[in-house]
Amino acid sequence: MNQKIKIMKRYIAIILIVIPFIFSACTEEIHIDLDSTYDRIVIEGYFTDEYKTHQVKITKSADYFSNTSAPAITGATVTISDGTNTFNLTEIEDGLYETDTMAGVPGNTYTLNASIDGTIYTASSYMFTCPPMDSIGFARNIWDDEWIDVLIYAQEPGDEINHYAWRAYKNDTLVTDTLHEVEFSDDVFINGSYVNGVEVQYVQAEIGDTIMLEMHSITEDYYEYMLKVMLETVWNGGPFDGPPANFYGNLSNEALGFFAVYSVQRQTGIIPPDIPDAYED
Amino acid sequence: MLLLSSDEETKKNKLYFYDLNLKGNYKINDKNRMYISWYLGRDVFEYDDLFGFNWGNRTFTLRWNHLFSERVFSNFSFILSDYDYELGQYSSAAGFKWTSDMSDIKIKADFTYYPNTKNMVRFGVNGTFHHFNPGLAKGTGDETIYNELKMPESNALEWAGYISNEWKPLENLTINYGLRGTIFQNMGKSTVYNFEENYEKIDSTTYGSGDIYNTFYGLEPRANFMYALNSKSSIKGSYSRTKQYIHLASNSTAGSPLDIWVPASPNINPQLADQFALGYFRNFFDDTYETSIEVYYKDMKNQIDFRDHAELLLNPEIEGEFREGNASSYGLELLVRKQTGDFTGWISYTLSKTEREFPEINDGKVYPASYDKPHNVAIVANYELSRRITVAANWVYSTGAPVTFPIGRYEYGNMIVPIYSDRNDYRMPDYHRLDFSLTYKFGVNKEKRFKSELNLSIYNVYNRKNAWMINFYQDDQDPTVTKAEKVYLFPILPSLTYNFYF
Structure with a gap:
């Protein structure tokens, strides 16, 4: 039910944006003079319970119309600690720092430390356990025939408020590599229930494609952070948006970005020839 | 009716509006007259039966004018008005319709009493029943996939009584002074959300039909004078305090306009304004040209604005998205008007500034109001x-x-x-x-x-x-x-x- 409301709310907003466009195609690119602002440090870090190298990207902000990739911050000293052990990260390319191959353990709190020109930026985050999925299923998207909804079947633990994010892989390739393609939700409407085929990802795929769904148990802070990124980017523009504003993640010293820590569960399925339409019994 | 149809594609777009106005009056006898008026207006935009929006308002007024004596005149009025808008997408199972409306029923009695040639006393009472329906969305069609989504409706009663006197102590001086008292009451049936200090929702309270659950009072003094310097020029000055129980909240995103009417409630205080104005008026060329220069200052308390990232679309807990603060406005108005002859018209220029200061918005720094021009x-x-x-x-x-x-x-x-x-x-x-x-x-x-x-x-x-x-x-x-x-x-x-x- 929650998902239906979300779709509907968004759709109303889209209409409001579209109306002036179709009215008589009244849009025009314009030149606006914008001031510059001081550079902010931006840290995008991920640490999970997968056995792999974990990466932290450090860049800085730029003028709004700078139109080049974000400038990298090189030569930083970056570590991740679980309270007992400290792991050093190596700069593998400009601004990209990597751990050795290792896995985080759910239940631990991980702290990122980045020392940049004498200033130390830190962030801590707890790693929640991700409940397993029983299986995944597929349904044809009601808005667009070429898209397939990925459905999950899983028992949601009822002990506390959890937050989740979902990514999808098609034939071993991550197809949701941009934040606005990542789906995320809290469990307010389903807390403790058996989730019986709720759509949590959307892929442009055909019969026979192998789809792997990845579920992350994210923190509430990270959920809120992704929501704000969405509000200021792809969801931005309608009259129902509140006033735009700046926001911070979990990093100290007013660094932008987020150090996200989560554990991961996966399920794989092959799209069958007889996919039902969404919302059909 | 206006149709935009420059090419095949835009022919699907439909834009039209209509206004209907009916007026009538009936003289019963020398002491009694009835007036009736009715207005209906609607603007409609549609795109190829796929979706559209429309908005309109209606007003009905019935007024009875009665002369008690040579010195006491009265008007008794009954007024109905409503404003609504609808927006929808009308195709198949995914179709939906969203409606919002605000309606008022008002009764009032106004009296004018002339005790002597130097005084004119006005007094009256009125009562208004407000009904607010901020938004209802539901699916259209038999096989709709949507649940009904509704923002809580609410009602309010607004009472006012006033008395004022226009006093002409001298041939060239008029002084007007008065006092208005108001009462505003929130009335069920309604659901009110309760918020913590940090605007997190705690729970909600539901009030039954007709229950009065919150009352505000207001006293609004006002005074103004006009002093004629000579036959061509005069000075006017005024002070007024107004308490307003309905806020108009304007969204200040990158220019896309959305106005939401928000009644005062247990979560939102009524707005209070003190305004001072002073003006100099002079006519030229045998009153062919009128000119004026006026300055004003307005101090406003308990204004509301949206917090950062406020969620406005069909949010039943929208009261938690507002923050309160103060505002001030000042300005200079210049006017030249020609009222007689074949050629008439005016030129006006206003220089003004309106600023807001909210502890919880913009880090507490002063910022221009979204209507500051x-x-x-x-x-x-x-x-x-x-x-x-x-x-x-x-x-x-x-x-x-x-x-x-x-x-x-x-x-x-x-x-x-x-x-x-x-x-x-x-x-x-x-x-x-x-x-x-x-x-x-x-x-x-x-x-x-x-x-x-x-x-x-x-x-x-x-x-x-x-x-x-x-x-x-x-x-x-x-x-x-x-x-x-x-x-x-x-x-x-x-x-x-x-x-x-x-």
């Missing part, structure tokens, strides 16, 4: 070529409204995220527009019962693309490129209107 010019000219033909033109100009723009950007999750300026630190492009009209009157020479006129008008003569909103976006082809685009609504728009009077 420092320079405002209007030029209106009418020329009567003959008894049948009148031409008119008007030009308006105003500084662009304040908006919040991105001043920097950064990358996160393969996306470009904007870094914003302080609240309302930038301005939309200036707004200006010229309109022209030509009116031809039929039946001017005959004592006809029916009169009519044909009006040709051109809106936005020089096709100024006034920005309605400005969007910033990431380019599809090259994701490192960010761009700005403006959306503008009405290009040059000729229309033909036929008016009929009877």
Whole structure:
């Protein structure tokens, strides 16, 4: 039910944006003079319970119309600690720092430390356990025939408020590599229930494609952070948006970005020839 | 009715509006008269039966004018009014309709009493029942996939009593002073959300139909004077305090307008304003030209504005999205008007500033109100070529409204995220527009019962693309490129209107 409301709310907003466009195609690119602002440090870090190298990207902000990739911050000293052990990260390319191959353990709190020109930026985050999925299923998207909804079947633990994010892989390739393609939700409407085929990802795929769904148990802070990124980017523009504003993640010293820590569960399925339409019994 | 149909594609777009106005009065006898009026107006926009929106308002007034004596006049009125809008997408199972409306029922009694030649006393009482329905969304069609989504409706009673006296102590001095008392009561049936200090919702309380669950009181003194210096010039001054129980909250995103009417409630205080004004008025050339210069200052308390990232769309807990603060406004108004002769019109210029200060918005720093437009010019000219033909033109100009723009950007999750300026630190492009009209009157020479006129008008003569909103976006082809685009609504728009009077 929650998902239906979300779709509907968004759709109303889209209409409001579209109306002036179709009215008589009244849009025009314009030149606006914008001031510059001081550079902010931006840290995008991920640490999970997968056995792999974990990466932290450090860049800085730029003028709004700078139109080049974000400038990298090189030569930083970056570590991740679980309270007992400290792991050093190596700069593998400009601004990209990597751990050795290792896995985080759910239940631990991980702290990122980045020392940049004498200033130390830190962030801590707890790693929640991700409940397993029983299986995944597929349904044809009601808005667009070429898209397939990925459905999950899983028992949601009822002990506390959890937050989740979902990514999808098609034939071993991550197809949701941009934040606005990542789906995320809290469990307010389903807390403790058996989730019986709720759509949590959307892929442009055909019969026979192998789809792997990845579920992350994210923190509430990270959920809120992704929501704000969405509000200021792809969801931005309608009259129902509140006033735009700046926001911070979990990093100290007013660094932008987020150090996200989560554990991961996966399920794989092959799209069958007889996919039902969404919302059909 | 106006149809925009420049090509096949836009033929699907439909835009029309209508206004209906009926008025009547009946003289019962020398002491009693009845007046009745009814108004209906609606603007409709539709796109190819797929979706559309429309809004309109209706007013009905019944007034009884009664003379108690040579010295006491009275009016008793009954007024119904309502405003609504609907927006919807009407296709198949995914169709839905969203409606919102606000209606008032008002009764009032107004008296004018002339105790002697130097005083005129006005007094009266009135009561209004307000009904607010901020938003209801539901699916259309038999097999709808949507649940009904509703923001809580609410009701309020507003009572007012007033008395004022217009006193003429001298031939050239008029002093008017008065007091107004008001009561505002929130009334069920309604659901009120309760919030913590940090605006997190705790729980909600539901009140039954007719339950009064919150009451505000107000006392509003006011006074003004007019002093005639000579037959050509005068000075006017005024002070007034007003308490307003209904807020109009304007969203201040990059120029896309949305106004929400918000009644005072247990969560939202009524607004309070003190206004001072002083003006000098002078006529020239045997009163052919009137000129004036006025200054004003307005101090406003308990204003509301949206918090950062407020969620406005069908949010039942919208009261938690508002923050309270203060505002002040001051300005200078200049006017030159010609009222007589074949050529009439006026030129006005206003210089003003409105600022807001909210502890929880913009880090507590002062910012311009979203309606702050420092320079405002209007030029209106009418020329009567003959008894049948009148031409008119008007030009308006105003500084662009304040908006919040991105001043920097950064990358996160393969996306470009904007870094914003302080609240309302930038301005939309200036707004200006010229309109022209030509009116031809039929039946001017005959004592006809029916009169009519044909009006040709051109809106936005020089096709100024006034920005309605400005969007910033990431380019599809090259994701490192960010761009700005403006959306503008009405290009040059000729229309033909036929008016009929009877």
